[in-house]
Amino acid sequence: MKQRLVVIGNGMAGIRTVEELLSASPDKYDITVFGAEPHGNYNRIMLSSVLSGEKNIEDIIINDRQWYVDHNILLHAGEDKAVIEINRSRKCVIAKDGTQAEYDRLLIATGSKPVIPDIPGKNLQGVISFRDIFDVNTMLQYSRSHKKAIVLGGGLLGLEAANGLVLRGMHVTVVHTNPVLLNRQMDKQAGGMLQHALEARGLHFKMPARTQELIGDDNDHIKAVRFEDGSELECDLFITAIGVRPNMQLAQTANLYCERGIVVNDSLQSYDPSIYAVGECIQHRGATFGLVAPLFEQAKVCANHLSGHGMADYKTLPTATKLKVTGINLFSVGNFLGDENCESITFTDPALGIYKKLVLKDNKLIGTVLYGDTVDGSWYHELLELEQDITEIRENLIFGQRYLPTTESTHE
């Protein structure tokens, strides 16, 4: 008899793990998937493209319902199917509507929740986050009927949301606490160039600025934002995009060991040997996750263990960043700020909108930020992962792979 695998979470990490598992051991498990959204499995990171109008929902569906049927996976999707309890002693999960499923192995992939700032007015109408298809639809409705939006947070998600709303015809101001946009991915110079480029596309910025209060109208709908400097900005829509935190409530309720996330080992196994976890809900070696690349790697390792091979170790590697705003190319990976023990090489051509910076330590590339010309991003990423000594290629390194091999010669 087959073993039973139950997956909580129908998102990118969970289903990627199932896909990996199906390709490694197609017949090992009877699989049941619970999802709180009423859709098949879709590519959450493409939501910005849906918002901006470059794609529609169908374009970003990875696996439709038929796929689950084809692979004999039982899908429980929808708000009522949200799992509310894990009974570890009985090895079963219980959904809101009472649906139960027993497991031999449980995979938790509950993802993350947007961080909502703890300020007065956070519960007003028109204050939303940007996390799922529902949020996108909300924004699209507002864009058709309202003028002004404020996006809180100048990170990847915030900028993508802001760009999408501008394309949908709204007047959008991005509010950011840091003087540098995308400060987790860009340094000051690249951030400045990005800001310049986005301003040219019609985005507005208020930064650095701290939000003090959201002000509602008589209908408890947001109408303005007050900042710590005393200034106010009117708005009809307020989108928070200041980050996510692991969604571990369910695990905590089940007394699974958690810190900032569900703590897993290098096999993606939680403190309960029957329970695995992947994606934005976990904490691995102190780190939590917000970008897609490590999730896919976790899926691969986790599937390896679930299938019984038990060979792979998960290791968090530096993750590269890309902003999904058409026409803006940026890339960063690793420690691109450096410190006093690091060396840096820069190339700038502001008129062409190009800025590149490589950070080196002990003759190895440890970080890079590229703006405008990101052709060599993956090559740098590779050099960085391989920890390759770059002494011999340092001279032309920043100009990219096509300038290798270098044969420097003296003149005459």
Add this chain to the structure above:
Amino acid sequence: MNNEQSELKTIHTTCPYCGVGCGITASVDPAKRQLEIQGDDKHPSNFGKLCSKGSALADTIELKSRLLEPSVYGHDCSWSEALDMVADSFISTIKKYGPDAVAIYGSGQLLTEDYYVANKLMKGFIGSGNMDTNSRLCMSSPVAAHKRAFGSDTVPGCYEDYEQAEMIVLVGSNAAWCHPVSFQRIRAAKENNPALKVVVIDPRRTASCDIADLHLPIAIGNDTILFNGLLNHLNQHDALDQDYIQQHTEGWADALKSAQASSTNIEQLAQQCKLDKHEVELFFKWFSSHKKVMTLFSQGVNQSSSGTDKINSIINCHLAMGSIGKPGMGPFSLTGQPNAMGGREVGGLAHQLAAHMDFTSPEDIDRVARFWGTDNIAQKPGYFAVDLFDAIYDGKVKAVWIMGTNPVVSMPNADKVKQALQQCDFVVVSDCIAETDTTALAHVKLPALGWSEKDGTVTNSERRISRQRALFKPAGSAKPDWWIVTQVARRMGFEKAFHYSSNVEIFREHAALSGFENNPQQHSRDFDISGFSGLTQQEYDQLQPTQWPVNKQNPQGLARMFADQQFFTASGKAQFISITPRPAGNLPNKDFPIILNTGRLRDQWHTMTRTALSAKLSQHKPEPFVEIHPIDADLYKMRQNTLAVVESQWGKMIARVQITDTQQQGTLFIPMHWTAQYASQGRMGALVNPVVDPISYQPESKHTPVRIKTYQPAWYGFILSRHPLEFNHPEYLVKVKGNQFYRYELAGETMPESWQGWTKNALCSASNEKPQWQEYTDPAENKYRAARILDNQLQSVIFIAPTILLPERSWLSSLFEKPEFEKQDRLALLTGKPPLGTPDIGTIVCACFNVGEKTIQSAIKEKGLKTHQEVGQCLKAGTNCGSCIPEIKALL
């Protein structure tokens, strides 16, 4: 002006560079001040050929660098103010300190007419012998040696002899670079007649060795030992022409005795000269077995403290074999400058008076005084070049007028010359170029005509007088030198003797003086062009190239002198001179262990005031360099292309190290050309010892003990800029003109606080332009690169590195020729290398057709080219002047 539009004129003139004296056919567009240059097919000195320098003359006529207005103490002024100032200062100086307190220092660049009036003013009317010229630096030893042997300063043969000779010996002459058209003619003669033997005697394996059957790399300065040995050999091997010696010469026995004393046998001789004994024997054998031998000599012989003796030791051998005065034979002095010989004809050297008469004979002085109608003629020689500047330094000469030359660069111990002029009371400089190291020290600057405006005559190496003709109207307020001198002379009270209103009047007077009381039957004086004394303006304007003498006996001129074996000595016989070899003036020692040799490059002329204006000519050897033998390079820890400090007791300079086994161990070679205008520390003249030949007073520029050490700057770099830059330059700076850009090679001892800041100061003009910048920084490696872009055109680019490892300049240079900046070029820009698919042509080899080393190499490889002719067919390289053929062959 309107009439001149689009009217092209064809004018025949002569090249202003070396002593070959090539004829040029110029197509002139006077309205646009443009011209095209071709060799004059009919000119007998070059038959249509031109070298790279002559071919690029059209590049050098720009007005940007010209001196166009007279100025007094830094302020532009009228001609009359400037001329008054010169005349008054000379008069008051003479009144206070006597006539010997003033001097004129002229140049082989002056036309004969200019020279004549300057010499006449100083020697005839101011009454001082203080008129010397830069010909002292190159031709005074041949003058003295000719005088001693022939009784006259006569070059016996002519260029036609190249084709008639059985053997041509080049001694101390890199004719391939210094007299390229003569060299190509010899190359052609050898190709037509493979039996023609060519021997090169030179411490360096120069480009001239390309056609040599034998190269004797003689230890520097030992030519007298070699030719004394040859004289001995001729005697021992019955190669003497006894009849000739008996009938036409004197002094044989003494000369032979001295020759026998200088080395006892060929082994000793070979050791003294550091030559292979068998090669010496072979040379001697060839020389003694051919009657038609030409010995061509130039600065390697002349610029020596034994220069006069060296030439006489050569002439001795020709006299001993009677190999002189007939076709295909004789000693032949290759003159340095276009009018070195013309200057000698008018008496431009301080020991000469005029028209091949000098101060040794009271009759000559009297005769010239009567001819000029003066009672104030100088009675004794004046200061010779080196002494002249010493006398200025010592305050004996208080006022000096320098014409058409740049002694602050070209003189030995040039730093002292600079100091002398700095402390001189009154310095007048007439020149066609505004900014030279010498004009920088002038109190009065007088704008002279440059080549393409001047009009008059010059005399080349083979005694051929040719017209140099005006192609354009004078630029700005510039005037002919003869006019300037005449005006000053008139203001000094000599109106009557300086009545000239045109150049032909001067030429006629010069011709008349040469024939004045000159009796051909008595062989009074060799120089006689009395046949020209009645030329009309029209005849003068249409004068065809003619070899002097031109008189009743030789109305059409004369190709060869001494066919009658009558010499201009008292006895009418040629003189053997006893030569006892002497060491150079200063020998290497513990502190200065290595010998510095100097010389010319293929594509530059003298102090580069004109050739450096040509981008084409500036690419062959763009920087001052020092050549060193690989073993010495090891010894002194020199690496290729690094910088070295070369230092003598007298001064120092910095040059790029070129390691080559063409150089002898124990010797260095540095080109003579660089000045403060183009290189911050590239003046080789500063090093050269102030030693002169005791007879000719020619400086010993080819032998100075020096030391060399690595120059270790904190950084190296270069800038290419579309416009010339004025910036606070670092310790080492060389400026090179390129095609639509200027190149600056840099090295500095201290790092600026910020390269960004330094660069912006250096590259930005004061205007309100909004340039775009591209930058590359690697501060940990001390590397910085930046480019300045305006209107999508590259304006400038800078590369800085802690070592000499910088990209080649060639591809970056080519970007300045593009009207628009392509994006792929822009992205590759700061790599210094072309994006894939764009060829990098490498260092320019053929300056005439701008063909680079890498282009040639790849053509050789891809098309399987085997000979330089095939390379020429394929790429045109080497098919114009041919000077780069040795380099092409080296690539093959």
